[in-house]
Amino acid sequence: MSFQKYTLKDIAKALNLSTSTVSRALRDSYEISEETKKKVLSYAQKINFQVNPIARSLKERRSNTIGVIVSEISNNFFSQVIEGIESVAYDRNYQVVITQSHENNKREKLLVEHLFKRSIDGLLMTLSAESNETEYLEDLVKSGFPLVFFDRVPETFDAHKVIADNKKGGVEAVEYLVRKGCRRIAHITGNHNLSTNRERLDGFKKGLKANGFPFEEEAVRYCPHGGADAGEMERAVQELESYGYDGIFISGDRLTTGYLQALNRLGDLENKTHRIVGFTNSKVFEIFNPPITAIKQPAIEMGEKAAKLLIAQIEAKYPMEEYETIMLPIEMASK
Amino acid sequence: MSFQKYTLKDIAKALNLSTSTVSRALRDSYEISEETKKKVLSYAQKINFQVNPIARSLKERRSNTIGVIVSEISNNFFSQVIEGIESVAYDRNYQVVITQSHENNKREKLLVEHLFKRSIDGLLMTLSAESNETEYLEDLVKSGFPLVFFDRVPETFDAHKVIADNKKGGVEAVEYLVRKGCRRIAHITGNHNLSTNRERLDGFKKGLKANGFPFEEEAVRYCPHGGADAGEMERAVQELESYGYDGIFISGDRLTTGYLQALNRLGDLENKTHRIVGFTNSKVFEIFNPPITAIKQPAIEMGEKAAKLLIAQIEAKYPMEEYETIMLPIEMASK
DNA sequence: ATGAAAGCGCTAACAG
DNA sequence: CTGTTAGCGCTTTCAT
Numbered sequence: 297m298s299f300q301k302y303t304l305k306d307i308a309k310a311l312n313l314s315t316s317t318v319s320r321a322l323r324d325s326y327e328i329s330e331e332t333k334k335k336v337l338s339y340a341q342k343i344n345f346q347v348n349p350i351a352r353s354l355k356e357r358r359s360n361t362i363g364v365i366v367s368e369i370s371n372n373f374f375s376q377v378i379e380g381i382e383s384v385a386y387d388r389n390y391q392v393v394i395t396q397s398h399e400n401n402k403r404e405k406l407l408v409e410h411l412f413k414r415s416i417d418g419l420l421m422t423l424s425a426e427s428n429e430t431e432y433l434e435d436l437v438k439s440g441f442p443l444v445f446f447d448r449v450p451e452t453f454d455a456h457k458v459i460a461d462n463k464k465g466g467v468e469a470v471e472y473l474v475r476k477g478c479r480r481i482a483h484i485t486g487n488h489n490l491s492t493n494r495e496r497l498d499g500f501k502k503g504l505k506a507n508g509f510p511f512e513e514e515a516v517r518y519c520p521h522g523g524a525d526a527g528e529m530e531r532a533v534q535e536l537e538s539y540g541y542d543g544i545f546i547s548g549d550r551l552t553t554g555y556l557q558a559l560n561r562l563g564d565l566e567n568k569t570h571r572i573v574g575f576t577n578s579k580v581f582e583i584f585n586p587p588i589t590a591i592k593q594p595a596i597e598m599g600e601k602a603a604k605l606l607i608a609q610i611e612a613k614y615p616m617e618e619y620e621t622i623m624l625p626i627e628m629a630s631k
Numbered sequence: 632m633s634f635q636k637y638t639l640k641d642i643a644k645a646l647n648l649s650t651s652t653v654s655r656a657l658r659d660s661y662e663i664s665e666e667t668k669k670k671v672l673s674y675a676q677k678i679n680f681q682v683n684p685i686a687r688s689l690k691e692r693r694s695n696t697i698g699v700i701v702s703e704i705s706n707n708f709f710s711q712v713i714e715g716i717e718s719v720a721y722d723r724n725y726q727v728v729i730t731q732s733h734e735n736n737k738r739e740k741l742l743v744e745h746l747f748k749r750s751i752d753g754l755l756m757t758l759s760a761e762s763n764e765t766e767y768l769e770d771l772v773k774s775g776f777p778l779v780f781f782d783r784v785p786e787t788f789d790a791h792k793v794i795a796d797n798k799k800g801g802v803e804a805v806e807y808l809v810r811k812g813c814r815r816i817a818h819i820t821g822n823h824n825l826s827t828n829r830e831r832l833d834g835f836k837k838g839l840k841a842n843g844f845p846f847e848e849e850a851v852r853y854c855p856h857g858g859a860d861a862g863e864m865e866r867a868v869q870e871l872e873s874y875g876y877d878g879i880f881i882s883g884d885r886l887t888t889g890y891l892q893a894l895n896r897l898g899d900l901e902n903k904t905h906r907i908v909g910f911t912n913s914k915v916f917e918i919f920n921p922p923i924t925a926i927k928q929p930a931i932e933m934g935e936k937a938a939k940l941l942i943a944q945i946e947a948k949y950p951m952e953e954y955e956t957i958m959l960p961i962e963m964a965s966k
Numbered sequence: 967a968t969g970a971a972a973g974c975g976c977t978a979a980c981a982g
Numbered sequence: 983c984t985g986t987t988a989g990c991g992c993t994t995t996c997a998t
Contacts, residue, residue, distance in 0.1 A: 299747070299774045303975055314985045319977060329983060346748040350688045351975035354990050359685060369717060370914075370931075375710040382704060382731060391749065393726045396717060412634065413681040414726065439634045556918040560966070579705075580913075583891040585920030596705075631895070638991055649969045654993060664967060686991035689974050 302345045311335055322347070353415070361391040362606060363411035365421040367399045373549050373577040373595050374422070377446065380599020381420060388607055390417075399522075401426035408436065418442035418606045423450065425487040425522060442609035446602040447593070448490045456609065457621040458602040460593040462492050465626040466499020467506065469545040469573040469591060472628065474507045476571055478543030482515045482536050484529075484555060485547040486522040496547045496575070514539055523554030526561075533558045546574035556584055573628075582631040589630045598624055637680045646670055657682070688750070696726040697941060698746035700756040702734045708884050708912040708930050709757070712781065715934020716755060723942055725752075734857075736761035743771065753777030753941045758785065760822040760857060777944035781937040782928070783825045791944065792956040793937040795928040797827050800961040801834020802841065804880040804908040804926060807963065809842045811906055813878030817850045817871050819864075819890060820882040821857040831882045831910070849874050858889030861896075868893045881909035891919055908963075917966040924965045933959055 304315040304322075311318070313332070321328045321336035322345075328336075339345075353359045364381060366374040378394060385392045393416065397404040404424045411419060422445065423430070434453040437443055449457040473481050483500050486493045501511045517532035519525070533555065536544075546552045552574030559565060565586055572588040581590040601622050609616055639650040639657075646653070648667070656663045656671035657680075663671075674680075688694045699716060701709040713729060720727045728751065732739040739759045746754060757780065758765070769788040772778055779791040808816050818835050821828045836846045852867035854860070868890065871879075881887045887909030894900060900921055907923040916925040936957050944951055 299771065299776065301748075304977095305975075315975085316977075316986080317984055319975095320984090323977090327983060332983080348689075348750065348975050349748070350685055350694060350750050351990090352977080353685045354683075354689050354974090354992090355976045355978090357990075368714065369704075370707070370710040370714045372705070375705040378729070379703065379705045379731065382729060386730065391728045394713070394717060394729055395721065396714065413636075413684070415683065415685050436634065441634065553915040553918060557915065560918055578915075580888040580892065580919075583888065583895055583919050584915075585918055585922075587920075639993095640991075650992080651970080651994075652968055654991095655968090658993085662967060667967080683991050686974090687993080689976090689990090690992050690994090692974075 300343075301348070302343050303348065307336065307339055307343075307345060311339060358417050358610075359391075359415045360389060361393055361414075361416050362603070362610075363407075363414070363416040363419045363421075364392060364394045365397055365404060365407050365411070365419070366394070367397050367422065367424050369394060369396055371549065372579070373447075373593060376577055376595030377422075377599035377602075380596035380601075381603045382599075383596075384600050384603035384607070390607065397424040399425040401429060405429075405432060408432070412436075412441070418444075418610045420444050420446060420602050420606055422446050423448040423490065425489055425520075428489055440615045442606055444602045444606045444609070446598055448492055451491055454619045456605055456616075456619050458598050458605065458624070459491070459621065460598065460624050460626050462495035462626070463499035463502065465575060465591045466496040466501075466545065466547075467503040468499075468626070468628060469589075470500060470503025470507060470509075472573055472589060473543035473545065473571055474503075474509075476543070478541075478571055479509075480515075480539065480541045480543070481509070482517070482539055482541035482544040483547070484517050484519060484532055484536075484544065484551055486518075486551055487520045488518070493547050496545075500545055515541065519551060519554075522548060523550030523552075526554065526557070529554040529558045530562065533562060541570060543571045544573070546572065548574075549576045549578070552576040552588065552590075553578065553584075556586065556588070559586065581629070587631050589628060592627045592629060594624045594627065635678075636683070637678050638683065642671065642674060642678075642680060646674060693752050693945075694726075694750045695724060696728055696749075696751050697938070697945075698742075698749070698751040698754045698756075699727060699729045700732055700739060700742050700746070700754070701729070702732050702757065702759050704729060704731055706884065707914070708782075708928060711912055711930030712757075712934035712937075715931035715936075716938045717934075718931075719935050719938035719942070725938075725942065732759040734760040736764060740764075740767060743767070747771075747776070753779075753945045755779050755781060755937050755941055757781050758783040758825065760824055760855075763824055775950045777941055779937045779941045779944070781933055783827055786826055789954045791940055791951075791954055793933050793940065793959070794826070794956065795933065795959050795961050797830035797961070798834035798837065800910060800926045801831045801836075801880065801882075802838040803834075803961070803963060804924075805835060805838025805842060805844075807908055807924060808878035808880065808906055809838075809844075811878070813876075813906055814844075815850075815874065815876045815878070816844070817852070817874055817876035817879040818882070819852050819854060819867055819871075819879065819886055821853075821886055822855045823853070828882050831880075835880055847874075850876065854886060854889075857883060858885030858887075861889065861892070864889040864893045865897065868897060876905060878906045879908070881907065883909075884911045884913070887911040887923065887925075888913065888919075891921065891923070894921065916964070922966050924963060927962045927964060929959045929962065 444456040446458040781793040784792040
């Protein structure tokens with residue numbers, strides 16, 4: 297590997313050509329003779345020449361960079377999504393710039409602006425739990441800027457979206473629990489700004505109905521801090537006690553592990569013999585105690601699909617007419 | 632938020648100034664009168680002007696971008712490191728470009744080259760398990776290019792490094808187990824290309840010695856695939872059976888969870904009452920079954936420290952004279 | 967204190 | 983088929 301950086305000019309000088317000829321030869325232009333192309337290519341190879349992407353970006357007005365906003369990188373689910381994004385981007389020669397909103401609406405807005413000004417060619421984002429004010433995103437979409445939402449998506453306006461079938465997740469969770477003999481099913485959910493939690497609650501209701509169970513408000517506990525707040529979760533667990541449930545469906549990754557942590561801390565694991573079904577993308581849910589049935593989102597695939605959809609937009613000659621929503625199936629797994 | 636992009640020229644035209652004056656005013660140059668500065672600044676604010684980072688990069692020959700290479704983004708530990716890196720970089724106005732080596736030496740080399748050519752200002756990397764050939768990295772370091780290794784670092788040459796106190800982790804693991812009454816302590820380790828695994832094994836040996844126990848080769852099982860290969864781990868567990876251990880120390884994140892998975896699969900959790908101490912950065916190790924004592928690396932801090940060290944190098948007027956190795960303490964935690 | 971002009975490395979319109 | 987030239991948006995030297 298050589299660390300010397302060469303320019304077109306260097307090659308031009310060495311071969312007694314003009315920079316434009318070199319440029320064209322390297323881009324395999326039809327205007328250049330085979331002979332010259334060969335000469336240029338082989339010399340370029342020899343010195344391990346690489347075009348300066350910054351100069352090219354300035355000229356072409358595109359950076360080959362896509363921005364990503366997630367709430368937290370070190371979250372099972374999001375890190376897997378990022379893994380998917382990165383792999384597609386790498387193959388298509390895009391750089392990926394990752395940022396974190398920390399569930400904060402203000403910061404999210406700053407990030408969008410920051411990334412936008414940083415000349416990203418497109419943006420991949422999931423909404424923060426606090427995102428109530430999303431007008432600026434609607435404007436951004438309407439302006440034609442390539443943007444794909446994944447997982448937590450806006451519902452007040454049209455846009456490209458990649459999501460999991462959250463509602464079905466709720467339905468299947470209930471069905472599974474009923475099949476296993478549960479008769480009183482509780483639900484723990486997170487912040488209802490998020491499309492995901494609302495959809496999963498919908499699924500929960502639908503599942504109950506389909507199985508002839510009434511929906512009872514006392515069966516549901518809300519943890520707006522999404523499991524990050526231990527006290528909140530412990531309270532939820534204790535409040536739910538009186539409901540006497542024999543099965544529970546939990547709406548999110550941190551909520552699920554938070555619930556298990558709370559059970560462990562409150563320390564009556566033996567008495568609790570209820571079944572637990574929860575959304576989680578943990579790769580090691582089989583070693584959790586108490587055991588759970590996991591609902592997984594195809595995170596890597598979601599990242600891949602979102603990245604592909606975004607790159608398609610970026611590289612489209614004309615803005616894409618129709619907004620597309622890709623819905624991915626969820627997957628249930630028991631130990 | 633406005634999506635219109637303005638240039639210096641736009642401002643210059645609007646205010647009847649030259650672009651150079653505007654440029655200087657925006658950078659608060661002493662040559663510009665307060666009055667003009669005010670005029671320019673307020674107008675810039677009004678139209679929400681942002682310099683074009685690409686043009687600036689071309690001119691200044693720096694991209695304000697740092698590259699990161701990890702083996703896998705969706706790994707507890709690495710995603711936490713990235714979280715730390717991102718936060719520091721964001722504050723100091725650097726972009727972070729993340730890539731994954733997938734433990735593959737060839738790909739790692741390609742990435743280094745790729746990032747380098749992409750005009751990153753500096754590189755943060757952890758070695759892949761396959762990294763045996765690291766000469767090119769030595770050359771890169773010697774060339775003066777800003778580069779900081781973290782976690783898995785090269786040992787055949789000097790460089791800036793940020794690591795955890797792995798050896799101490801091994802020592803403390805043994806000490807903990809002995810204190811809890813263990814008399815026969817086993818060890819599972821990963822690929823010995825990696826500094827981390829070698830150091831932890833060293834610590835293991837040292838800990839045994841300090842407590843008057845002999846080191847026995849049969850006590851150690853090697854899992855070069857680092858827990859990613861389930862069969863490998865199951866074999867290790869079964870082979871270890873005959874050693875009759877009452878305590879075990881496990882050398883890595885995936886190895887630790889892999890060990891627990893293997894125990895669960897092999898299914899005699901009740902008979903196994905040995906104590907387990909393992910490196911893991913899982914945020915939810917308290918809900919693991921069987922219970923373990925976790926050795927955590929300060930991952931976020933490691934990312935922060937590495938990023939700061941890197942940025943210091945990038946922004947240093949003269950190349951830093953001395954290579955610095957920052958060693959961070961590990962932390963033990965039980966349920 | 968301000969402006970004109972050059973140049974970072976590249977691409978492409980235009981000319982030949 | 984190849985070269986000349988202009989220009990992407992910015993910073994900075996040199997002139998005034």
